[in-house]
Amino acid sequence: MKVNIKHWHGVATWHWQTQNDELCGICRVPFDGHCPSCRYPGDTCPLILGKGCSHNFHLHCILKWLEQSSSKGLCPMCRQIFTATVLEGVGAPDEIAQLQELENSHRVAREQAEVGDAYELPNDVL
Amino acid sequence: MSTPAKRRLMRDFKRIQLDAPSGVSASPVPDNVMYWNAVIIGPADTPFEDGTFRLAMQFDEQYPNKPPLVKFLSTMFHPNVYATGELCLDILQNRWSPTYDVSSILTSIQSLLNDPNISSPANVEAANLYKDHRSQYVKRVRETVENSWNEDDSDEDEDGEDEEDDDE
Numbered sequence: 288m289k290v291n292i293k294h295w296h297g298v299a300t301w302h303w304q305t306q307n308d309e310l311c312g313i314c315r316v317p318f319d320g321h322c323p324s325c326r327y328p329g330d331t332c333p334l335i336l337g338k339g340c341s342h343n344f345h346l347h348c349i350l351k352w353l354e355q356s357s358s359k360g361l362c363p364m365c366r367q368i369f370t371a372t373v374l375e376g377v378g379a380p381d382e383i384a385q386l387q388e389l390e391n392s393h394r395v396a397r398e399q400a401e402v403g404d405a406y407e408l409p410n411d412v413l
Numbered sequence: 414m415s416t417p418a419k420r421r422l423m424r425d426f427k428r429i430q431l432d433a434p435s436g437v438s439a440s441p442v443p444d445n446v447m448y449w450n451a452v453i454i455g456p457a458d459t460p461f462e463d464g465t466f467r468l469a470m471q472f473d474e475q476y477p478n479k480p481p482l483v484k485f486l487s488t489m490f491h492p493n494v495y496a497t498g499e500l501c502l503d504i505l506q507n508r509w510s511p512t513y514d515v516s517s518i519l520t521s522i523q524s525l526l527n528d529p530n531i532s533s534p535a536n537v538e539a540a541n542l543y544k545d546h547r548s549q550y551v552k553r554v555r556e557t558v559e560n561s562w563n564e565d566d567s568d569e570d571e572d573g574e575d576e577e578d579d580d581e
């Protein structure tokens with residue numbers, strides 16, 4: 288029997304390389320899925336890896352949390368100061384810049400509050 | 414219309430249906446996933462044992478980045494519950510985290526019942542009795558437990574109808 292291949296569809300699967308948790312702690316959607324604000328998973332809705340701690344979130348989920356002044360710039364899981372690991376080519380540049388800006392503004396707020404001593408410091412872990 | 418908050422609440426609902434922590438139950442009212450009714454059973458071996466305490470939870474579009482408003486509908490006698498039924502609980506205020514969901518909120522409230530925070534009382538009388546006259550405190554709590562059973566019988570159906578009416 289002779290087979291002529293006229294056309295073919297390539298199919299591939301992918302996963303984000305994460306170590307421990309498989310759900311985003313904020314939206315509770317698996318990391319391989321997309322956050323509740325997006326329609327498609329993948330490069331447009333990337334994962335952000337915590338630098339100080341090992342907690343990961345969808346970029347859009349951690350952005351919305353850090354936009355709250357009540358977040359105090361802390362990781363929602365462990366309440367340490369959240370700092371994103373910035374990987375080249377991950378996330379839209381303007382969104383990554385926004386994330387870093389938020390990290391910065393929380394840092395400034397912390398420094399100012401240290402004088403007034405009113406800010407809850409991250410060593411106050413559960 | 415589906416929004417991020419509503420999608421998250423549907424996940425919360427799925428989770429509490431599949432894997433409810435013992436002694437708590439909750440579900441959104443018909444046609445409004447932003448408003449939930451919940452019941453916490455008083456933990457065994459505490460003065461609250463066997464109470465069926467009803468709560469209302471009101472979420473907004475900022476959830477889970479902002480906590481819901483939670484209040485007891487049942488009459489409570491507890492150092493951290495105001496006469497209005499509102500709670501003084503840090504995780505519902507300044508220690509909120511967007512990783513909490515309906516299950517974990519209710520579990521925290523359940524453990525608050527027998528582990529009150531006396532340093533910042535919402536009900537001063539309850540706090541004082543708890544500290545200095547424990548047997549009187551227990552007596553007052555037991556009264557609310559018995560009340561909670563009666564409320565359940567008389568109010569529940571009416572409430573259900575009211576809420577359905579509101580939504581339509």
Ligand SMILES: [Zn+2]
Binds near residue numbers: 315323
């Ligand atoms: Zn997420």
Ligand SMILES: [Zn+2]
Binds near residue numbers: 321324331332345348
């Ligand atoms: Zn997204």
Ligand SMILES: [Zn+2]
Binds near residue numbers: 342362364366367
């Ligand atoms: Zn963390």
